[in-house]
Amino acid sequence: MPQFFLNKRLIILLVSIIILVALIGFSLRDRDQLSWPEKFVKDTAGWVQSVVATPTQYVVGIVENIKDLQNTYEENKELKTHLEDMARLEAKVYSLEQENAELTEILEIEGSIGDYEPMQATVISRSPDRLWHEMIIVNKGSSHGVQKNMAVMTARGLIGKVKSTTPFTSTVQLLSAMDPTNRISAALQGDKKLFGTIEGYDKENEWLLLKGLPIDAEIKKDQMVVTSGLGGIFPGDVPIGKVIEVVPDQFGLNQTAYLKPEADFYNISHVMILTRGMEIPEEIKVEGEEDEGEDL
């Protein structure tokens, strides 16, 4: 025994393994907030990162602009065909909006679950440890009003949710993360709305998994999936993706749909953090959990 204790290297190794397990256990806990040293480090790093990121993004932007010029002719042709349809759609949207406003006034409904206020944010860094940690760091933090679990989207669709905030930066966990706790309440748009949760990501095909759909539901290809807005902090009707394929789940009680995400999880430079427009009832606000709101 004494020989064992005299082996200095072994003792150091054992002590560091104990510290390691304690630290990992501490950070894997479902934390509401980061500890202040972490916040301080992340803010300082965020400042340095944005100092470096701003000029580089400017240069990358110029390069991309030049690349865009090459495709201008083809894009122009394609856009012209879209444009013809635009006028008709615009008129239709206008009349629908009018009608909607009148009807909601008659029914005295205040606000809708789909209301949100976007907040612009710029990506200052992305975790290099990809595949395990699909995270981006953006330049808006709790001092700008960002809260944990808020929805984050690009112009094309939902990309993830806020994982943690510091006063001046926040970390966004992308939908493509493998983290099993990364769940979002979603709805399938159709004649009858079907609800499920987005959980999991198929790395090989780059598909999202929408689980918990009823077994007897008929789901067609290319049906649109949006956020349900039932989770509490998320607004509703933010596009997530389109159905590619539906399979029964492993016990045959539910169906799982594979979605092709609308947004590109790779090329992200500007994002919108969504603040829900409609008031959240008090009880849910306290719990602040994604799935708690579902029984409502």
Place this chain on the structure above:
Amino acid sequence: MKRFLVPLLLTLLFVIEGLFAQLLPANLFNGDYILVPRLLIMAIFFLTIYGSVKHGIIYGFVYGLLFDMVYTEIIGVYLFLFPLTTYFFLMIMKVVQTHILVVSFVSLISIAALEAAVYGMNLLIHIADIDFTSFTEIRLVPTLALNLIFVILFAYPFKKQFEKFADRLRND
């Protein structure tokens, strides 16, 4: 001023690793492969071999902790693995000679070991759920290919820089 040259260089590499995904043209691989830049740990390897072992291990701890806090939010994995891989690297370097080509090759092997260890750790804490074969295909091989390019580009500048650092340490 020269005293801060090494931490400044390491911090710059740390920030560049975070920016790398933004800088790489998106349509080049379109997310099929994952390329992880490992410039920081590469610099630490070269620092231990050409600069000083003590500084290398300490910087391994400090930047491992920073990496965990900023990029993964799980404290412990890199804090533990950066110094451990540096130690592993030193163990191998004891049996081979310190020619720049050998150092480059051994640092690539150590990077592979680091990647595998991170995969193992994440498998343990249920963050990773893919099998080893797809991990090799998607992440390990592309990462090594990328870092081979980096080591070719940076081995000589790193060596020069850290030899100067060692000289300064001796003169102090």
